[in-house]
Amino acid sequence: MSLSQAIGLVALGLANFASAKTYQNTNNSKDVVTVRWVGNTPEFNSGATFGLPWPRGKYQANQTTFSGLAGENDDSVQLESWITAYWPDDSIKWTGHALGGSEKVYEEYKIAASTSTEGNAAKRSNPSPQSRLTVRDSDDEITVDTGKLTATFPKSGNTLLSLIKTSSGKIVGQNGRLILRSQSGIEDDGENTVSIDKLRFESKIEEVTVNSTQDSTVRSLVTVRGKHQATSGTHDDWLPFILRFYLYADSDAIRVVHTLVFDGKADKDFVAGIGIQFDVPLAGEELYNRHIRLAGHDRGLLSEAVQGITGLRRDPGKNVRSAQFKGEKTSDISSWDTRVSSRLKWIPSWNDYSLTQLSPDGFTLKKRTKAGQSWVKIPGGTRAGGLAYLGGATRGGLAVALRDFWKKYPTSLDISNAATDAGQITLWLYSPSAEPMDLRPFHDGLGEDTYDDQLDALEITYEDYEGGYDTPYGIARTNEVFLFPFDSTPSADTLVSLTAHANEPPVLAADPAYIQETKAIGSYWGTIPDNLTESARTIESHLDFLIKFYQDQVSQRRWYGFWDHGDIMHTYDEDRHTWRYDIGGYAWDNSELSPNLFFWNYFLRTGRADVYRFAEAHARHTGEVDVYHTGPFKGFGTRHGVQHWGDSSKQIRVSTPIYRQVFYYLSGGDERTGELLHELMDADQAFLTVDPRRKVRKDNGTYVIDPTALDLDLGLDWSGLASTWLLEWERRGPRWEEARSKLNTTMHSIVNLKNGFVTGLGLYNLHTGAISPPATDPKNLGDVAVSHLSASFGLPEIISQLTDYLADDLPAGFEQAWLDYCYYYGAGAAEQKARYGVSFGSLNLKQGHSRLTAYAAKKLDNSTLAARAWKEFLSTDGFSPSLPWSSEHLNGSEVLSPVDEAAWVSTNDAALYGLAAIENLAQIGYAL
Numbered sequence: 036m037s038l039s040q041a042i043g044l045v046a047l048g049l050a051n052f053a054s055a056k057t058y059q060n061t062n063n064s065k066d067v068v069t070v071r072w073v074g075n076t077p078e079f080n081s082g083a084t085f086g087l088p089w090p091r092g093k094y095q096a097n098q099t100t101f102s103g104l105a106g107e108n109d110d111s112v113q114l115e116s117w118i119t120a121y122w123p124d125d126s127i128k129w130t131g132h133a134l135g136g137s138e139k140v141y142e143e144y145k146i147a148a149s150t151s152t153e154g155n156a157a158k159r160s161n162p163s164p165q166s167r168l169t170v171r172d173s174d175d176e177i178t179v180d181t182g183k184l185t186a187t188f189p190k191s192g193n194t195l196l197s198l199i200k201t202s203s204g205k206i207v208g209q210n211g212r213l214i215l216r217s218q219s220g221i222e223d224d225g226e227n228t229v230s231i232d233k234l235r236f237e238s239k240i241e242e243v244t245v246n247s248t249q250d251s252t253v254r255s256l257v258t259v260r261g262k263h264q265a266t267s268g269t270h271d272d273w274l275p276f277i278l279r280f281y282l283y284a285d286s287d288a289i290r291v292v293h294t295l296v297f298d299g300k301a302d303k304d305f306v307a308g309i310g311i312q313f314d315v316p317l318a319g320e321e322l323y324n325r326h327i328r329l330a331g332h333d334r335g336l337l338s339e340a341v342q343g344i345t346g347l348r349r350d351p352g353k354n355v356r357s358a359q360f361k362g363e364k365t366s367d368i369s370s371w372d373t374r375v376s377s378r379l380k381w382i383p384s385w386n387d388y389s390l391t392q393l394s395p396d397g398f399t400l401k402k403r404t405k406a407g408q409s410w411v412k413i414p415g416g417t418r419a420g421g422l423a424y425l426g427g428a429t430r431g432g433l434a435v436a437l438r439d440f441w442k443k444y445p446t447s448l449d450i451s452n453a454a455t456d457a458g459q460i461t462l463w464l465y466s467p468s469a470e471p472m473d474l475r476p477f478h479d480g481l482g483e484d485t486y487d488d489q490l491d492a493l494e495i496t497y498e499d500y501e502g503g504y505d506t507p508y509g510i511a512r513t514n515e516v517f518l519f520p521f522d523s524t525p526s527a528d529t530l531v532s533l534t535a536h537a538n539e540p541p542v543l544a545a546d547p548a549y550i551q552e553t554k555a556i557g558s559y560w561g562t563i564p565d566n567l568t569e570s571a572r573t574i575e576s577h578l579d580f581l582i583k584f585y586q587d588q589v590s591q592r593r594w595y596g597f598w599d600h601g602d603i604m605h606t607y608d609e610d611r612h613t614w615r616y617d618i619g620g621y622a623w624d625n626s627e628l629s630p631n632l633f634f635w636n637y638f639l640r641t642g643r644a645d646v647y648r649f650a651e652a653h654a655r656h657t658g659e660v661d662v663y664h665t666g667p668f669k670g671f672g673t674r675h676g677v678q679h680w681g682d683s684s685k686q687i688r689v690s691t692p693i694y695r696q697v698f699y700y701l702s703g704g705d706e707r708t709g710e711l712l713h714e715l716m717d718a719d720q721a722f723l724t725v726d727p728r729r730k731v732r733k734d735n736g737t738y739v740i741d742p743t744a745l746d747l748d749l750g751l752d753w754s755g756l757a758s759t760w761l762l763e764w765e766r767r768g769p770r771w772e773e774a775r776s777k778l779n780t781t782m783h784s785i786v787n788l789k790n791g792f793v794t795g796l797g798l799y800n801l802h803t804g805a806i807s808p809p810a811t812d813p814k815n816l817g818d819v820a821v822s823h824l825s826a827s828f829g830l831p832e833i834i835s836q837l838t839d840y841l842a843d844d845l846p847a848g849f850e851q852a853w854l855d856y857c858y859y860y861g862a863g864a865a866e867q868k869a870r871y872g873v874s875f876g877s878l879n880l881k882q883g884h885s886r887l888t889a890y891a892a893k894k895l896d897n898s899t900l901a902a903r904a905w906k907e908f909l910s911t912d913g914f915s916p917s918l919p920w921s922s923e924h925l926n927g928s929e930v931l932s933p934v935d936e937a938a939w940v941s942t943n944d945a946a947l948y949g950l951a952a953i954e955n956l957a958q959i960g961y962a963l
């Protein structure tokens with residue numbers, strides 16, 4: 036069964052509407068789940084998608100309908116519902132819901148689930164508002180009408196969005212297309228300046244799909260895939276793109292999720308501009324009634340007209356001036372002071388505007404009357420909001436906004452040809468005013484030609500270098516863009532609110548306590564009780580400190596940029612008072628030791644808006660930039676380093692989908708993220724190309740990659756594969772049966788290894804999923820190879836989820852194999868030796884591993900073990916309670932700019948402290 040078939044089984048929500056109070060089984064309050072806005076209630080609702088978890092066995096897919104209520108009178112709201120995950124018994128585990136646009140924005144909504152076999156208890160009270168969303172899917176184009184706007188998407192050619200029309204029929208956007216610039220070299224590349232070819236490209240559509248029309252009552256998703264095709268110069272089609280257009284019933288906004296995969300050559304293809312361009316028809320509008328708006332800093336806005344009639348030597352009249360500034364139609368020119376109206380031809384018209392954000396600290400602005408004439412500077416500012424509007428007071432116009440505009444610098448917004456019949460808005464996701472994007476390695480290899488040299492260099496810079504592996508080929512980036520059409524030029528306040536909306540698109544979520552009770556996203560985190568003990572309160576304050584500290588570091592250390600935004604750094608350099616941004620393996624963190632899981636679990640238990648935004652940016656970055664989506668390393672991610680793609684260690688431990696699982700479900704199944712999860716289904720194929728242990732294996736001279744006996748780390752590798760398979764299975768993705776089978780087979784295989792997880796390594800059969808004993812132990816007598824890293828990339832979390840998911844179907848012995856690992860990791864040499872014949876050697880990351888001990892203590896209901904877990908957490912390694920737990924403000928000549936420093940913080944420790952604190956409190960809080 037395919038995903039879309041599975042979705043077809045859900046009876047969709049508008050029929051059978053019932054007020055929650057009329058259910059038969061009202062004794063179960065879970066029939067109605069409340070969702071609230073994360074953070075403040077937004078000023079606008081232009082449609083929103085969110086996810087909800089459901090407990091095992093409660094709602095069957097083909098017998099459940101969902102409906103939405105809001106307000107004191109339980110007003111019915113437009114809701115479309117679909118299933119994003121199932122429990123093994125096919126009951127619903129997660130749903131996605133789309134809420135239509137509405138004038139009224141409620142503080143909370145109630146989502147009612149009703150089982151249709153319960154008879155007709157559901158009395159029809161307030162009928163649902165009729166959806167006005169219509170979709171027409173013809174041979175050559177798709178047209179979506181939301182009731183407030185109409186958008187047309189051609190199925191071939193270069194134009195992705197041919198028409199945007201308002202409900203009154205005004206065409207305010209046309210010929211929406213992607214544009215791209217690149218060049219074959221870099222100007223200041225030293226002596227040997229070769230001639231540089233400059234190329235231009237535009238979008239070439241390969242495939243356009245839309246949600247089947249009868250499915251879509253509230254939300255329509257149009258997905259356009261293609262590549263960039265040269266329009267000048269010679270170049271293969273390249274840089275595949277996926278644009279997802281989300282349109283909601285009764286919404287006057289279009290949300291666009293723009294994904295680009297880099298498949299060029301770092302030393303030959305220098306991207307010099309990535310843009311989205313729309314034409315805005317202006318014919319018939321007087322020049323003095325045409326308006327330009329550009330969002331500035333902190334709710335600021337530049338409001339100008341193409342032909343300004345304010346500030347002149349002669350006054351057209353106060354009403355005229357005021358109307359123009361507000362963007363309203365001026366009174367008829369015949370009513371103006373003739374000393375102005377007779378001289379309009381002498382007042383220049385401003386044809387072109389350009390706002391450029393080349394750093395996170397400043398944007399510049401300029402305008403000109405036309406090409407060939409000088410630009411005139413407009414005073415700029417620091418952090419631009421990222422919205423541009425062009426349009427007329429009477430014929431309307433279009434606003435385009437990029438989320439995180441200044442955080443994703445270098446970016447630009449251009450308005451051009453505003454004095455002609457067809458103006459343009461160009462949003463540059465990568466500004467052509469910036470230096471071309473240079474994705475080449477940052478050093479020349481330093482002569483590290485052998486594995487011996489590379490391993491020796493690792494000893495000093497911690498970089499795991501190998502020529503050829505430092506490639507950006509296959510990385511991706513996803514951006515969010517909003518389109519807002521208008522019948523007339525909107526007020527400045529409206530545009531300012533929409534700028535805020537585009538930067539923090541409203542999110543709905545259920546309460547932490549409800550999510551936790553369903554056990555649909557891990558039972559290893561808990562909400563924060565009111566009656567915290569003193570020690571628990573201290574830990575909570577430390578968690579809060581860490582989250583706040585990283586948020587502040589992002590802003591103080593300027594961890595921003597097209598490729599960088601969303602990542603954090605790995606280790607600090609106390610002497611220079613800076614993170615080690617330039618030192619080999621210490622720079623960008625690339626998900627090392629699972630900060631992702633810390634941030635998401637912290638959001639789940641607190642519901643805090645700042646944490647959601649932070650974790651979301653992190654998820655978007657780590658899932659796209661740190662992972663390969665095409666090419667030989669597809670499915671693997673890259674170890675931490677100075678460039679996100681630079682390190683030669685390519686592993687599934689970085690790409691593991693568990694890092695994006697919470698975001699995926701909470702977002703109601705963000706389609707790009709869903710694609711990333713599914714993409715990992717072939718990650719095991721990458722073992723055929725990359726041998727992760729090539730530099731350290733003892734049999735390096737004789738080792739041959741054998742698809743039926745691939746070295747598989749039972750921690751680092753299996754945790755990533757198991758996450759992939761569980762997600763594919765629970766989502767009932769296209770390959771869910773294969774996923775379930777490989778999951779089952781590998782779990783049985785691990786049980787069959789004499790020492791289970793303690794074996795460390797096994798031989799994996801790519802075709803069947805079977806794991807046999809390692810080459811060093813063909814007779815399965817019991818190898819012992821325990822590493823501090825094995826359980827540091829989501830292994831405990833995925834095993835806990837698998838245990839919950841499979842429940843009674845968990846393979847016999849699997850739980851014991853895992854509990855042994857959990858117990859013995861921290862048990863000490865004597866107990867290890869008594870059990871396995873040898874000790875595990877010296878191990879660190881004990882604070883992080885205390886959560887394994889806590890898991891065993893909970894499962895075995897053993898308070899002695901629980902006490903051991905807390906001891907490991909509080910007094911082994913990692914962050915001790917006696918640390919300052921504060922930062923110090925530095926300024927003056929010691930640092931480039933004032934910063935807060937906590938030199939004792941490393942991201943490895945922060946990630947593990949965060950995870951262990953959350954999991955220990957949830958599992959053995961009583962023993963603290």
Ligand SMILES: *[C@@H]1O[C@H](CO)[C@@H](O)[C@H](O)[C@H]1NC(C)=O
Binds near residue numbers: 095096097125
């Ligand atoms: C509902 O789904 C269950 C489980 O998939 C299936 O056994 C049953 O036949 C379905 N019922 C109907 C009426 O389709």
Ligand SMILES: *[C@@H]1O[C@H](CO)[C@@H](O)[C@H](O)[C@H]1NC(C)=O
Binds near residue numbers: 038039244246
């Ligand atoms: C329709 O929308 C749902 C939810 O967004 C999505 O999961 C599904 O894949 C879409 N179906 C089609 C046929 O595109």
Ligand SMILES: *[C@@H]1O[C@H](CO)[C@@H](O)[C@H](O)[C@H]1NC(C)=O
Binds near residue numbers: 564566567568
């Ligand atoms: C806090 O309250 C809960 C629920 O009443 C109780 O189970 C728990 O033991 C209490 N914890 C402490 C530390 O008092």
Ligand SMILES: *[C@@H]1O[C@H](CO)[C@@H](O)[C@H](O)[C@H]1NC(C)=O
Binds near residue numbers: 486730731733735
């Ligand atoms: C194998 O690895 C050892 C040390 O790990 C190294 O000395 C040797 O050069 C390697 N051999 C090959 C063929 O790479």
Ligand SMILES: *[C@@H]1O[C@H](CO)[C@@H](O)[C@H](O)[C@H]1NC(C)=O
Binds near residue numbers: 776779780783
């Ligand atoms: C799981 O794997 C075991 C061992 O390979 C096999 O006996 C069993 O039938 C499998 N179960 C399922 C549900 O595929």
Ligand SMILES: *[C@@H]1O[C@H](CO)[C@@H](O)[C@H](O)[C@H]1NC(C)=O
Binds near residue numbers: 895897898899
């Ligand atoms: C609890 O674990 C300890 C080891 O930490 C063990 O000695 C003891 O027997 C266990 N208690 C029970 C009741 O299983």
